[in-house]
Amino acid sequence: MGTAKKIGAIALLIGAFAGFDLAIYGFFTKRCIDTSSEEMKCYSVELHRYMPFEEGSEAVKADTELRLSGDLPVLDGAAALYPVFSGVVNSVYPEDCVHFENGEFTADSALHYTNTIGAYKAVADGDADIIFCAKPNDEQLAYAEEKGAELEMVPIGREAFVFIVNERNPVDGLTSEQVRDIFSGGIKSWSEVGGEHLPIEALSRNKGSGSQTTMDKFMAGREQKQSPFGIFGRSIGYSFRYYAENMTDGGVKLLALDGAYPDREHIADGSYPLASSFYAIYRRDNDNEQVPVLIDWLLSDEGQSLVEQAGYVPID
Amino acid sequence: MSDKTFGRIIAVITALGILVTGGLMWYTVHLHGVCSIVSYVANGR
Numbered sequence: 001m002g003t004a005k006k007i008g009a010i011a012l013l014i015g016a017f018a019g020f021d022l023a024i025y026g027f028f029t030k031r032c033i034d035t036s037s038e039e040m041k042c043y044s045v046e047l048h049r050y051m052p053f054e055e056g057s058e059a060v061k062a063d064t065e066l067r068l069s070g071d072l073p074v075l076d077g078a079a080a081l082y083p084v085f086s087g088v089v090n091s092v093y094p095e096d097c098v099h100f101e102n103g104e105f106t107a108d109s110a111l112h113y114t115n116t117i118g119a120y121k122a123v124a125d126g127d128a129d130i131i132f133c134a135k136p137n138d139e140q141l142a143y144a145e146e147k148g149a150e151l152e153m154v155p156i157g158r159e160a161f162v163f164i165v166n167e168r169n170p171v172d173g174l175t176s177e178q179v180r181d182i183f184s185g186g187i188k189s190w191s192e193v194g195g196e197h198l199p200i201e202a203l204s205r206n207k208g209s210g211s212q213t214t215m216d217k218f219m220a221g222r223e224q225k226q227s228p229f230g231i232f233g234r235s236i237g238y239s240f241r242y243y244a245e246n247m248t249d250g251g252v253k254l255l256a257l258d259g260a261y262p263d264r265e266h267i268a269d270g271s272y273p274l275a276s277s278f279y280a281i282y283r284r285d286n287d288n289e290q291v292p293v294l295i296d297w298l299l300s301d302e303g304q305s306l307v308e309q310a311g312y313v314p315i316d
Numbered sequence: 317m318s319d320k321t322f323g324r325i326i327a328v329i330t331a332l333g334i335l336v337t338g339g340l341m342w343y344t345v346h347l348h349g350v351c352s353i354v355s356y357v358a359n360g361r
Binding site: 017024 | 330341350351360
């Protein structure tokens with residue numbers, strides 16, 4: 001082989017590796033790069049953004065004269081509902097009750113955040129008095145039963161479970177049956193639902209999370225499947241409305257479901273089919289006298305106005 | 317360029333290419349496991 005041909009072969013080899021690596025980066029790596037803050041990556045929510053009593057915080061504050069003192073109920077809950085329960089603390093708890101050190105709430109803080117999986121464990125173990133979550137899955141209920149905890153679930157607001165796509169996806173809505181078919185592998189291409197000829201990448205969340213529990217119920221026994229070719233197409237995921245719209249960096253759009261867009265109007269009037277309640281949950285045998293006081297307040301006009309201020313739909 | 321030199325260059329480029337590609341794939345799988353569903357959808361197509 002002449003020298004020119006050898007140099008050509010070397011250049012070809014370098015080009016092949018470079019091209020392949022650029023393709024991997026463009027198709028796969030880039031979309032996994034999460035540019036949100038370290039706190040968001042760690043906790044799925046920016047705790048400081050809604051930290052009670054802090055200047056510049058977005059924590060809501062209800063107009064109320066209720067002020068708790070003494071044995072304060074410890075609050076915990078889901079990422080998507082953190083603005084609600086941090087707002088509760090911000091409204092009716094004393095200012096010195098929240099302790100946050102080295103990136104987490106301390107054991108003696110009245111406000112904790114461990115997300116859905118941690119919160120259900122905490123209320124069953126007695127480490128939290130009231131948690132704010134969607135309904136539990138069977139494993140979470142079984143764990144509570146194992147701990148001798150009968151859970152009281154009080155609906156305090158309504159939220160929509162939403163399906164999200166990239167904002168550049170031309171599909172704006174789906175039917176419930178189409179969504180089930182997509183996530184069970186029955187529909188594999190966006191062209192089957194009015195979109196482009198691209199594979200569908202149906203994403204899923206970790207078991208035990210609020211959104212996965214809700215999705216499992218929606219799928220009604222149908223197994224979620226993912227096509228390996230979906231990664232070359234456009235993805236579809238799911239979350240809760242307020243979280244997807246307001247607690248992330250954007251770039252996604254919510255899909256209408258059965259003709260109804262998941263805005264507050266359609267959640268309140270029931271036309272959006274996946275609007276469901278979220279709950280304040282506590283152990284029935286909890287003897288902290290301030291627990292029923294707080295629950296009653298959450299159901300009052302003042303408490304419901306806090307739910308609305310925090311971006312959710314009141315229970316009525 | 318002698319055949320020996322050509323062979324060595326090819327071997328070095330191939331080894332480096334496999335290392336870089338392998339590292340990129342490992343990094344991608346790691347990121348895929350930790351990124352949020354909303355970020356993943358937002359950064360995709």
